[in-house]
Amino acid sequence: MGEEVVVFDVWVNPYSRRVETAMRLKGVPYRYIEEDLGNKSPLLLKYNPIHEKVPVLVHNGNPIAESLVILEYIDETRPQGFPILPRDPYERATARFWSKFIDDKCMPAITQACWDEGEASDKAVEEATELLMFLENELKEKRFFGGERIGMVDIAANIVGFWLGTIEEVTGVELMTRDKFPKLSNWSIEFVRSNVIKENLPPREGVISYLRKKRLTR
Amino acid sequence: MGEEVVVFDVWVNPYSRRVETAMRLKGVPYRYIEEDLGNKSPLLLKYNPIHEKVPVLVHNGNPIAESLVILEYIDETRPQGFPILPRDPYERATARFWSKFIDDKCMPAITQACWDEGEASDKAVEEATELLMFLENELKEKRFFGGERIGMVDIAANIVGFWLGTIEEVTGVELMTRDKFPKLSNWSIEFVRSNVIKENLPPREGVISYLRKKRLTR
Incomplete structure (x- = not known):
């Protein structure tokens, strides 16, 4: 196919894992480049000059x-493979809404709740609990957010399904x-x-x- | 067609205007409900219980x-009408990237730069200038972010194209x-x-x- 797919990632980063999960679900081979966030590569800075962050996907020279x-x-670009988003427009909108909700609302609240101290942490715990309750209710009787199989919201919710437990520990x-x-x-176990x-x-x-280690250096 | 399209909005809100711009570009008739943010309607709270914000689109009873x-x-849902996103997947990704950039980065920096005072404002002016420069460069020699015609990024950038001038004033x-x-x-004039x-x-x-008035009550 002559296709070149490169992913700039960091092994411990949940956002990175989302991209690689999607690539594996689609069965796309890719070249993995591990970034050192303390010493970012010139290529990462070239491909993501605005945020200077992982993940970056480079497909045939085009960075995203x-x-x-x-x-x-x-x-x-792989419509025939495993469906990451649902096909129905309303379900797609719902999946986009919850994915955005996880990033915009849950991520900052969880981070603050777990890493801040004192009053700021207490307030954030309350907020994060309230936000997670929306996710709890959205699961309804479904196995995954995507229904019977994993979809975009499940992939986005990896911070809740996997990382949160480690941070709590x-x-x-x-x-x-x-x-x-x-x-x-239950969902996080299935996930x-x-x-x-x-x-x-x-x-x-x-x-x-x-x-x-991160905690000690804060 | 028996379709029901309702939009909950606030006349002065740039996010609201995005939705209505898109509806008009597509030629979709809709019922407009003006919300009072000081006294939100039970319907708005029902349809957007998480953010409790406008805009909300309700299509045949389904809220988004x-x-x-x-x-x-x-x-x-209107693939035949005016294309809001480009058709090419890479161009779509680019449009999504910039729209997100405007919301996540430019909006908070512009708000802080213009409404904060003293040192916080000075710092935010610097940051907002840097962010706007990315948009300036992204325009390249194009008439609109969408090319020869308006697209998703232009619609998202209404805060820069219209509101920023009023806030500056x-x-x-x-x-x-x-x-x-x-x-x-030049783009903002064309826009x-x-x-x-x-x-x-x-x-x-x-x-x-x-x-x-808003400034006086801050």
């Missing part, structure tokens, strides 16, 4: 940044308890167990050790 | 929130000067002059008077 934008691009903050969030808790996700997550102990 | 999500939905902050931003300045945009913008004097 922002993980959710990349997920849509992968889905649109390291910081001691308890956000997603089973009694408060039975559906999200990390499902094939492509499992193969594509970093080792739990490695993430925990990374987060412990 | 978040202006960029709504733009994509309008484009997908009210606050006295100068961000988008012609000498620094010749392309963006407010183009037919559907012109018909869909609130009256300039009305916005200025609204902003003056």
